[in-house]
Each structure stands twice: as structure tokens, then as C-alpha cells.
Amino acid sequence: QKEVEQNSGPLSVPEGAIASLNCTYSDRGSQSFFWYRQYSGKSPELIMFIYSNGDKEDGRFTAQLNKASQYVSLLIRDSQPSDSATYLCAVKRGSSNTGKLIFGQGTTLQVKP
Amino acid sequence: NAGVMQNPRHLVRRRGQEARLRCSPMKGHSHVYWYRQLPEEGLKFMVYLQKENIIDESGMPKERFSAEFPKEGPSILRIQQVVRGDSAAYFCASSSGAANTEAFFGQGTRLTVV
Numbered sequence: 485q486k487e488v489e490q491n492s493g494p495l496s497v498p499e500g501a502i503a504s505l506n507c508t509y510s511d512r513g514s515q516s517f518f519w520y521r522q523y524s525g526k527s528p529e530l531i532m533f534i535y536s537n538g539d540k541e542d543g544r545f546t547a548q549l550n551k552a553s554q555y556v557s558l559l560i561r562d563s564q565p566s567d568s569a570t571y572l573c574a575v576k577r578g579s580s581n582t583g584k585l586i587f588g589q590g591t592t593l594q595v596k597p
Numbered sequence: 598n599a600g601v602m603q604n605p606r607h608l609v610r611r612r613g614q615e616a617r618l619r620c621s622p623m624k625g626h627s628h629v630y631w632y633r634q635l636p637e638e639g640l641k642f643m644v645y646l647q648k649e650n651i652i653d654e655s656g657m658p659k660e661r662f663s664a665e666f667p668k669e670g671p672s673i674l675r676i677q678q679v680v681r682g683d684s685a686a687y688f689c690a691s692s693s694g695a696a697n698t699e700a701f702f703g704q705g706t707r708l709t710v711v
């Protein structure tokens with residue numbers, strides 16, 4: 485079992501729709517959860533981070549965390565073609581400050597005009 | 598994030614040569630992480646360093662790879678006697694090290710071994 489799992493996709497949604505990206509993790513001691521966006525050939529760009537159960541909203545993005553189910557998701561409202569990219573879920577283990585991130589393999593999102 | 602500077606952006610090496618990748622963290626950041634991304638794969642943690650110390654090298658291959666972060670200057674990821682399987686994008690990230698803080702990534706170095 486991979487430590488962080490994502491469906492590789494591609495996930496295809498029409499412009500203006502809600503895109504839902506999902507991620508599960510295996511380490512119950514994980515404390516911090518991050519969503520990065522990566523365009524082809526570019527570096528990962530932080531979109532959102534979440535530490536507490538529940539929802540966290542930032543503009544068109546909402547991160548959802550359920551530690552009991554070991555599940556974190558990212559919702560993108562009013563999807564735009566410019567949102568087409570690979571979305572990486574990352575988890576920071578435990579409560580230490582080591583800072584090491586464990587990444588999933590990423591989900592490719594395609595937003596069709 | 599433009600604040601984390603990596604160079605070179607592209608590096609071509611012949612099999613058996615050495616590759617040196619450099620990373621200067623964001624201003625105020627003293628924690629550096631190196632990740633490797635193989636084609637069509639996610640990022641894999643390699644090593645975590647603070648100034649003059651290796652904190653976690655659990656992701657580093659046992660041979661040919663080394664990393665340092667000297668008191669002065671950038672962090673260096675060194676790959677000796679490169680092989681074709683080393684071809685990948687190598688990303689550096691930095692953070693302040695405080696709990697629950699995010700890491701910011703540099704633009705990466707694309708290493709091609711021919």
C-alpha cells in the first residue's frame with residue numbers, strides 16, 4: 485500500500501463545473517496536508533494546506549480533511565481551462581518538524597472549454 | 598516559487614560523469630529538502646538538511662548520491678558516476694522549519710544523462 489494514494493486520472497470536467505480531487509493516506513500520525521499544482525515541465529506550486537478536520541476555503545478552492553477516514557480532498561469550483569494541471573497531494577508525518585513531505589503520484593485534471 | 602533558486606535549470610551529463618545541483622533557499626529559510634521526480638511519477642523525498650547538518654537522508658540512494666548545506670553558500674546535491682536512470686527533475690524546497698509551515702519549491706534542475 486502506498487503511503488499517499490491518488491487516482492492518476494485524467495479527470496476531465498467541463499469548464500465551469502466542480503472538479504473533485506481525492507487523496508487517501510496510510511499514516512494515522514499525519515498532521516499536515518498540502519495540495520500542490522504542477523503544470524507540465526514546471527515546479528509544484530502550493531495551492532492550499534489544511535491541518536484540522538473539516539473544510540478550508542480559499543477563493544475557488546476548498547480543501548476537506550477527514551482524519552478518521554484518512555482522507556483529504558480538493559474541490560475546485562467554476563473550473564477554468566487554466567486549472568488543467570497535475571494536482572499533488574502531500575502529507576507531513578507526525579508532529580515533528582522534520583518537514584519531509586510524502587507525495588501521492590498526482591491526479592491529472594483536464595478542464596475542457 | 599521564485600524565492601528558491603536552483604541552478605542549473607538544465608544539465609546534460611554523459612554516463613560516468615558527475616552532476617552538481619545547487620539550491621539557494623528563500624531568504625530567512627534555513628531548512629532545505631531535495632526531491633526527485635522521475636517522468637510520469639510523483640515527487641520522492643531524498644534528503645533534508647539544515648545548515649551544516651543532514652537531518653534526514655532516508656530517501657537518498659546508498660551509493661553515488663550525497664548532499665551538503667554548508668554554513669555559507671547554497672545546498673549542493675552531488676551525483677557521482679551518473680547513469681541513465683538518474684535522468685529526472687530534481688527539486689529543492691525550503692522552509693522556515695516551524696511546525697505546520699509550508700515548503701516552497703524552486704524551479705528544479707532537469708538532469709539528462711546521455
